[in-house]
Amino acid sequence: AQKVTQAQTEISVVEKEDVTLDCVYETRDTTYYLFWYKQPPSGELVFLIRRNSFDEQNEISGRYSWNFQKSTSSFNFTITASQVVDSAVYFCALSGSGTASKLTFGTGTRLQVTL
């Protein structure tokens, strides 16, 4: 069975602060895939990143960065210099590699960025 835990239910920061969203996962698969999605108030789930279990390199995309650590089964997401437009619910998700694998979502972290 697969499980994704996002322990932070809600985070509130002031604009320009850095913020880290935690994601811890459980799986018995040796090959698996991790994802982050952003869901703004409009409702659409926006894909942010996909990482496979064999690639532990951290990734940076603009103000976004991801820290993947297999030793602690974590895939944390950091927003640097947060902006009001970053306000959304962020979901971490996990998938195996089989043909019938499903995406297992965490419960989400609601990020509120204020001026």
Added chain:
Amino acid sequence: DTEVTQTPKHLVMGMTNKKSLKCEQHMGHRAMYWYKQKAKKPPELMFVYSYEKLSINESVPSRFSPECPNSSLLNLHLHALQPEDSALYLCASSQDRGTSGGAGRETQYFGPGTRLLVL
């Protein structure tokens, strides 16, 4: 173009009505998905189509009936719904490499959703 479109954006229906939700993608994806999302919860998988064939049904009640007329279109037919079925219905699509890889590993791209209210 990573766009999945869904119509309508909003739908209000009575418990005796029949309605349909529509999803369309033109990314050449061969896997399409329906999810249901209640407020403050993550999306829950309902159905998966792979190469126009239903591959996963997550024990969804028969009042929800999916249909995949072709590789670009996915419908969800609704009949005799209950108020607790009110939710955001999300469609997604992804690549599917068939028996050599399947869809599980692939990135799912989501549409904007249909907000359904059942009265």
